[in-house]
Amino acid sequence: MKQGIHPEYRKVVFMDSTTEFKFITGSTRYSNETITMEDGNEYPLIRVDVSSDSHPFYTGRQKFASADGRIERFNKKYQR
Template sequence: MRKDIHPDNYRLVAFKDMSNDDVFITKSTAETRETMEVDGVEYPLVKLEISRTSHPFYTGKSKLIDTAGRIDKFKNKYKKFDKKEGKKEASKEEK
């Protein structure tokens, strides 16, 4: 094996799924400024929006997560391309 190819900051890190507050600890080199105490031990903390405990593929449940109104922003942005809405707006403009 080649020497000196692995990072030096490989350590235990706590990953927290913010959608269901699940925490798991694994080794990582992820940079973080926050820490979290788990069972009396302080770990660097990485916050996740989705993990294996909340992802629909692994849970078998179809769950819609609206993070910071992204779905509403998408709908508003592309509402003008909706055929039904487009016809209504066009008829209003003609009047």
């Protein structure tokens, strides 16, 4: 790999803004904000709006569109 052209890969903390859930992972994202975690180390902090802790698909609180009456309306419209 060429030197000086790749972003720095380091451990960062991603924090879900809605649930305050935090996790450490590797990233090239840059942040001026830092946070001290339970292990005593200080990491750059990246705030995210949605994570697996708050996304409806992962939490099981997903809403499905109701299809009530659609089949009946289709059949009535096309006389089936």
